[in-house]
Amino acid sequence: MMLTPVTADESAYLAADEAVDHTHPLVRETAARLSARTDGDLAAYARAAYEFVRDAIPHSADVDDWRLTWRASDVLAQRVGICHAKSHALVALLRAEGIPAGFCYQKLNVLHGLIALRLPGARRWVRQDARGNKPGVNAQFSLDREQLAFSVWPEKGECDYPVLYAEPHPVVLRALRQARDRAHLWHLLDTAL
Template sequence: MKAYLEASEYIDWQTPNILNKAKELAQDLSNHQDITKTCFEFVRNNIKHSWDDQLNPVTCKASDILQHETGYCFAKSLLLAALLRANHIPTALCYQRLTIEVGKPPFSLHGFNAVFLPDFDWYRIDARGNKKDVDTQFIPHQEQLAFDTVYSGEIDFSQRFAKPLDIVVQSLTKNKSFEEFANNLPDLKGLTQS
């Protein structure tokens, strides 16, 4: 579990703005499930999705995501991991490979989280942000992610990662605007399908 609690360059939970927000969100809450739900709903509802809201800058570090209040799904998963790890809750990064246009190539990765809850083991949550046809929720006995993998070539990867994939970091740090990022979405065929 130690790896899923560590701070890193992009899950920089030891920075003052992350620590302060994590403490604020956990105030008066006594168990991991309640803290996780509060942090999840904060990121889902208050951090705008860069493409949905057409916002710059393209963010990658959790502290920058919190400061600018915007990020793609990958960024939002990094912020959620930082807030939860700051509250001593083991949190991993997870990925799916999805079609960009319904049912046909090209493909892009989608990022979300898995959190370890003592009463439920690992539980996957997706703070991507709700919109028409996307309804993510925190319901520990049931998984409710933003997207299902249903089309040929789509993959729901089974791995949990302590740090973001290099291809995701490269895409988030190389592309300087939400449009540029949208035209260069990261894709990966490897890993293991669940």
């Protein structure tokens, strides 16, 4: 899928903000630990960060955890999050090591969050989905071809949004902050974008 960045300023895809707090000590420590295993190879680091978020931080619905996290450092500290929160954590880890990354979305039965990254020197952005695998979901890291958690079904009204955001979409952040619990969050995200 071809993505359209919201800005041509690549530095926006390296910035820290309230949700992508990649200057937080826990984010920096986690990034350093993952980086130490990859000998400065940014592609290997991107894969390690992806697999860490996908596998070590469960999707809250998969483990029936009702806590709602949204800030990257909180996702890493509490080791739980929905797809959007896990995306915030992955983008923070990538940006912490100088890899431009942003946010993209799919309209499924609710709004699904994933990320895209562009390794330095690469010509295109590549989407990655760190939602977490389970029976029927087999997302994998790839710089060559996408293997996301979900395929969209246009006949069901689903779609891939082609926009790459430098910051989490404000509607998503508002929903994550305002939701009383996961059921309320699904309702808020159902009407998003």
